[in-house]
Amino acid sequence: MSRAAPRALIVLGGLLVSSNRLAAQAVQGQVTDAASRRPIAGVVRLLDESGADAARATLVMDGRFSLQAPTPGRYRIRLESPGYQVAVSSSLDLAAGLTLVMNVEVRALTPTMLDTIVVVGAPVPYRLLDFHDRRAKGFGEFITRQEFEPLYPNQVTDVLRRMRGLRVRANPNYGRMNPFTGFLDTREYLIVSNRIPEIQVTVCAALIFVDGAYVGNTGTVDVDDVLDVEFIDAIEAYSGAGNLPAQFNREGSDCGVIVAWSRASPATGPALSNHLDLGGQFGARVSGRGLEDGRIGVQAAVTLAGFLELYPAVNLLLGLSTGDASSNRTGWQVLASLRVRPLGKGSAWYVGAGYTALDLQVSQNSSFSPSEEEGHPLLLTGASLLGSGSVRPFVELQVLDPFWRGALQIHAFAGLSLRTY
Secondary structure, rough: OOOOOOOEOOOOEEEHHHHHOOOOOOEEEEEEEEEOOOOOEEEOOOOOOOOOOOEEEEOOOEEEEEEEEOOOOOEEEEEEEOEEEEEEEOOEEEEOOEEEEEEEEEEOOOOOOOOOOOOOOOOOOOOHHHHHHHHHHHEEEEHHHHHHHHHOOOHHHHHHHHOOOOOEEOOOOOOEEEEOOOOEEEOOOEEEOOOOHHHOOOOOOOEEOOOOOEEEOOOOOHHHHOOOHHEEEEEEEEEHHHHHHHHHHOOOOOHEEEEEEEEOOOOOOOEEEEEEEEEEEEEEEOOOOOOEEEEEEEEEEEEEEEEEEEEEEEEEOOOOOOOOOEEEEEEEEEEEEEEEOOOOOOOOOEEEEEEEEEEEEEOOOEEEEEEEEEEEEEEEEEEEEEOOOOOOEEEEEEEEEOHHHHHHHHEEEEEEEEEEO
């Protein structure tokens, strides 16, 4: 309901003039500012006793008006002008054949300081209008590229795990037969509604839509395999059929629904994704005499452009004597390398190349020699163990000086890494 406009009485002076030329009754005059006496523009209405318009005139720059009443009687004048109070006169008795001439003065509104209003907006692609309309209604969960891009997700499941209505967990069947398809299960993660009991997680699969079209469910489709996070503009998710739009409601929707909207013009060129694995490791140098130079340390893997990983590591060397070895080496080792995953990002197996520097001190027959510094190019390969979720056991082999047969060394490692996003 609108609020009634403020009103003020018109300050006026009038004169009745008889006119034989006027068979009807009229009001004429000029509207001015009460303070400056300058004419003002606006709209003047002649109101009958019921408050209805009997006549109406628009003020021009000189503020003059002329209103003719349809019949003799009692009337009032109402004035509306920008920057001035809405003003209504007292009752005017208009007799037949007479014209009332008057000067009308109105007062300006008092300036009022209003709170600052800041309006922020951004253009929305036409194809995402329905997405934003559903978001405004508050059903489901919604996230746009502008919101998830600062989180540097490496794959779609990195985004989905932030949806409260969905459960993203490691697939215990990863690498085994898929109960939905009868083929090898390549899904690293299971995705299902949080409303589904844990016992049903492996048999209840969320539905997947891309740009509004149904493409399958998470029991038969690996979202990280068919969807690239770099080509996603927005994602909406629903935990069940209760709050689900009709166009996404079909058999299986009780297990959850994921709707991905593709990016119209994805960015070109590689970008740092900051997908980070941190971990600890232990290992040893392997020679014809057995295990030598035990190692313990830390390593990290930073994903670049989704498939290339920067791989640094630092190890302490622990002297080991095996077989007939008569000397131990201690010190530290620093490694820097780049590695890739030939079977695709997120796969277990990786290969790489890099360089390692060692600072060694050799003890022989209980006496220590001066420290020695070594540097070696290397090739490496390794794999994460399957079905381990965020904590990933791994094994790795490093071949130092692979192109000089006489200087070739093999280092073997095992450890645990923690996936961080």
